[in-house]
Amino acid sequence: MMDGNETKSNTVPVVDFGPFLDGKGEDKQRVAKEIDNAFKTVGFVCLVNYGIKQEEVDKCFEWSRRFFDLPMESKMLAPHPPTAAHHRGYSGVGLEKASHSDFDEKPHEELRQTPDVKESYEIGNEEDEMQPNIWIPEEVLPGFRDFMNAFFGSCTSLTGSILHSLALALSLEPTRLSAAQSRALYQLRLLHYPSVPASLLRSGAATRIGAHADFGTLTLLFQDGVGGLEIERREGPDGARTGEFVGVPAVPGGVLVNVGDLMERWSNGRWKSTVHRVGLPPTAGGEGGDEVVRDRYSIPFFSTADPETVIECLPGCSSEEDPPKYEPVTAWGYINMRMQALYS
Numbered sequence: 001m002m003d004g005n006e007t008k009s010n011t012v013p014v015v016d017f018g019p020f021l022d023g024k025g026e027d028k029q030r031v032a033k034e035i036d037n038a039f040k041t042v043g044f045v046c047l048v049n050y051g052i053k054q055e056e057v058d059k060c061f062e063w064s065r066r067f068f069d070l071p072m073e074s075k076m077l078a079p080h081p082p083t084a085a086h087h088r089g090y091s092g093v094g095l096e097k098a099s100h101s102d103f104d105e106k107p108h109e110e111l112r113q114t115p116d117v118k119e120s121y122e123i124g125n126e127e128d129e130m131q132p133n134i135w136i137p138e139e140v141l142p143g144f145r146d147f148m149n150a151f152f153g154s155c156t157s158l159t160g161s162i163l164h165s166l167a168l169a170l171s172l173e174p175t176r177l178s179a180a181q182s183r184a185l186y187q188l189r190l191l192h193y194p195s196v197p198a199s200l201l202r203s204g205a206a207t208r209i210g211a212h213a214d215f216g217t218l219t220l221l222f223q224d225g226v227g228g229l230e231i232e233r234r235e236g237p238d239g240a241r242t243g244e245f246v247g248v249p250a251v252p253g254g255v256l257v258n259v260g261d262l263m264e265r266w267s268n269g270r271w272k273s274t275v276h277r278v279g280l281p282p283t284a285g286g287e288g289g290d291e292v293v294r295d296r297y298s299i300p301f302f303s304t305a306d307p308e309t310v311i312e313c314l315p316g317c318s319s320e321e322d323p324p325k326y327e328p329v330t331a332w333g334y335i336n337m338r339m340q341a342l343y344s
Helices: 018-022 026-041 054-068 144-169 198-203 261-266 331-339
Strands: 014-016 044-048 089-091 119-124 187-193 209-212 218-223 229-235 240-247 254-259 276-278 296-303
Touching: 014 026, 018 026, 018 144, 026 044, 026 144, 054 119, 054 144, 054 187, 054 218, 054 296, 119 144, 144 187, 144 218, 144 296, 261 331
Parallel strands: 014 044
Antiparallel strands: 044 254, 089 119, 119 187, 187 296, 209 276, 218 254, 218 296, 229 240, 229 276
């Protein structure tokens, strides 16, 4: 793991999304191209002026802290079921094991076995009949449910706008990608990484979340200022993997957006699903230090295509020199396969 004191340049491009939301013609095309280039080379982009007010994001972090500050018996009033078939509710520290990459690359028994030192609460679309939400009782945390549903809607709207920009980058109909996600069967996740001795993270005896790639289409990530997020650096015009991890500090007023494995398949590898992890923050001190790394909070929002969507090479993403690389797969078949790894 990269030592927390080692500094690396931030390779994630920062793009002003405001001209896409408010602009016309050339402005939209320019922003779409910038996001397309970021996803082709890095797999991540940081958007500013993205349409969600900072006050709303700050309030979501406040609600998250209030939830995780509850006694365990209160949090367990909304328990995550024992398998990943119903991915909602509260999961305690150590229940998940984030997998490194696409299931096609490694058999199940070779996936990382170290549980992550974090706790989480999963929220989905209230209209999702396949995976109904598991809410903490209203009297335990009044107002929590209403706010989270509203924030879910804000993130859904932003995701739709980003999908429109990607369709524009491929010269497709604006709704070509968003129409395949019209049911918004998405996941809002509240994450809390408890404080932990830096020496345990440095030695690998503990991990906040190990190296993994997301497995949907797009992920929005709101993070606090504690730090520790690292992505695998890519280089060259094709975004080749290097095996080296670099830190990604939070940009004030920005949201990180990254490509998931399903989107990489959909784009025939044009957009990169980049491996990332949470390790020591840059302020964690030298190699011999044994200070305690303070609590970290983050809020990812995972999107994916509707379950019946057939994920196959999009128009404009293949050629005679670069034919389709992946067999067609339904979104649900692929996501369900990946989800099973989290709780097994």
